[in-house]
Amino acid sequence: MREFVLFCVGGVLGFVVDAGVLQLLVTGFAWDRFSARLISFLCAATATWLFNRNLTFHGTRNHSRFGEWWRYIFAMSGGFACNFAAYTAVVLTFDVDGRWLPLAVAAGSVAGLGVNYFASRHWIYRSKPQA
Known part of the structure; x- marks a missing residue:
């Protein structure tokens, strides 16, 4: 349970990064809501x-630092598919833009949580089998 709670705390950190980078790109640099989300996801996943x-x-360490990061980003892409689908549904259904985009990011974060935890726990950070 401690592990899952810490994973959720990390998810809150990821949400703050995701929403912050998205806001910066959309309102500060006039990026569109969907391209900016790809960049914000990479920042949040990192x-x-x-x-x-x-x-x-x-x-638990089974790979080099770069190998672990690459696998983590790859593993999170499954959760991101759920995340981006929910984000897109909220953005398009309610025409969310500007300062309300974090609400769509939050919906996406909740949608991808289970997939991301499962991928992290059982693929990236699984314990090596005992001999």
């Missing part, structure tokens, strides 16, 4: 990887 690597799953 932030959650650092958090999870150092706190949530701190004892």
